[in-house]
Amino acid sequence: MTNQTAPLPVLPLANKPRFAGLSHWRRHLVAYLFILPYALFMLAFGLGPGLYALLISFADFSTGKVRYFAAGFGNYLAVFKEFRFSFTFVNIGEFLLISVPLGIAMVVILAMLLQMRPGRLSTALRTLYFVSGAVTGPVLVLVVIFMLDPSISPFQGLLKGMGFQLTNDVIYAGSLPIIFTLMGFFAGAGMWIAIQYGALEAIPTEVLEAATIDGANAWQKILFIKFPLIRPYVIYQFILIFAGNVQLFVEPQILGGGNNLGVGGNVPTVWSPNQLAYNFAFEMGNFGAASALSLILLAIGLGAAYLIIRWTGFFNIEK
């Protein structure tokens, strides 16, 4: 089913030399010169930090001086023994459980609804959804604080109807996974809707016409034809959203305690695992444990991506 998605590019076959007329070594030299700047940046800012973190995660910082390989697995143990470890992982687990399936389902549904009958109004709505993606990071936190304050929010009718009187009634430890989901969806959904919309547009007209002639209505076409055909893009979205959400930092960090935003008392200073890593490094001075935790988070994101790729046979560049 997945191989039917239409305009996916035909990739050049491997091992087919194209530099006719140039000697072997010169061809390779030219290629390496083209790739050099990128390879250097990759080494310095992609692989370098990862490898250095690996080195540091086995180093000991307790004496104030770095002693490489002195800690063994001590830093990893310190992370697991940390009293906030399970707290932060339960938090992020709840957040992932809510935000990933809900985010993907709503994006796919909205893209389908927009695209099933294209027109000026649906284009306008798509643009509207898309532009809210301009609000992210600290500004998004600001907007959310305003939106969830029953005394000034444009949604105050809804909030008061649900029995909320103060911001602190709305923003509390238990509601954070839902609030972060709403924030992530607000900032990110428009972009994904546009991508899925593009994928839906690329479905060949003949396929849909054939279904129409066979008597399928608009809803049957969505369920039995369009959805199976955009499945690769849904998987792609899953991988990126999962890996990104595991790393949640900015929202809880700005919303959290000590920031004078009026909600600090209700939001734990350290809520997500990435905040715990930050805390290890800059509050406790234990860069070894910070590195170990960063690597654990990295492994979770990459591991999930790998499983999905293996499971779905997705992303196989050049068979």
Place this chain on the structure above:
Amino acid sequence: MSKNDTVHPHSHPVPLERFWMNTVGDQGILGFCLRWGVLLLFAAYFFVPLLWLVLATSKSAPQLLELNPLAFGSFQRIQEAWQRIIEYQNGEVLTWAFNSIRYVVLGLALSLASCIPAGYILAIARFPGRHLILWLTLITMLLPPSALVLPMFMELNLVHLVNTQWAVILPAAFFPFGTYLTYIYYASSLPPELLDAARVDGCSEVQLFWHIALPLATPLLGLLAFINFNTNWNNFFGPYVLLNDDKLFNLPVGIQQFVAATSALRPGFNPSPGIMVGYQQAEAALFGLIMVVPVAIVFLIAQRYVIGGAFTGSVKG
């Protein structure tokens, strides 16, 4: 490409029936209502906060409480808010805005200069190590930038680049997604015969790239610039960790510091010691808009590139 997927086998001459087919068609009346209900509900979800943010800049703290949340205050209040922001710490906001622009422009230039030649050569040439680079690109592409911030701090600390502008600019230059998109773009849209013909005419490899490949990549450049701009303009975690001199901050870290150091979000409360008073929500909202408006403009321009399928081509099923 289907622009209209509602092809009906029979056309109806009666106007009312034609109207029915054009609006409701094969969705059914219930489906029609459900579809518009959901779409408009989410329109409110995405749009009302933006509208509120714009209107909030025109209202004083008491007006925010008393007036309708979507009412307009006065232009004078907007001007006042602007004045307060500009005067904050002797114009530090302008320094932050200038930093933001500098970081984004330099990061964009370096990333495009490195990822376009790389993606091009990966697409057209075969050389030892090519598969390794492609796989590492795929893997690093899936890594969220925030995953590397703490390790990056330690690495940059080692070479004494922490708390300099390069700590923000250089990491932004590594753009694996850009390399991957460029690779896919050239692999699928640059006919090898075109390059061979130019080689026969005596073009060098650099000339080929400069005179043939690069001009073909204009639509790609738009998409890459959009993604890169968007990521780096909003970059918070990196600068937050890697910079501690507030003269080096970009706008996202700046706004965080602004709301934390002033009474902007809680004008009615007794301030804690050290908090600067006299600031209201309008100032915070206007500061937010200063950050959001450039991105919103870029978003409006870039939307067609995203829909246009450059992304779609990047995912191989």
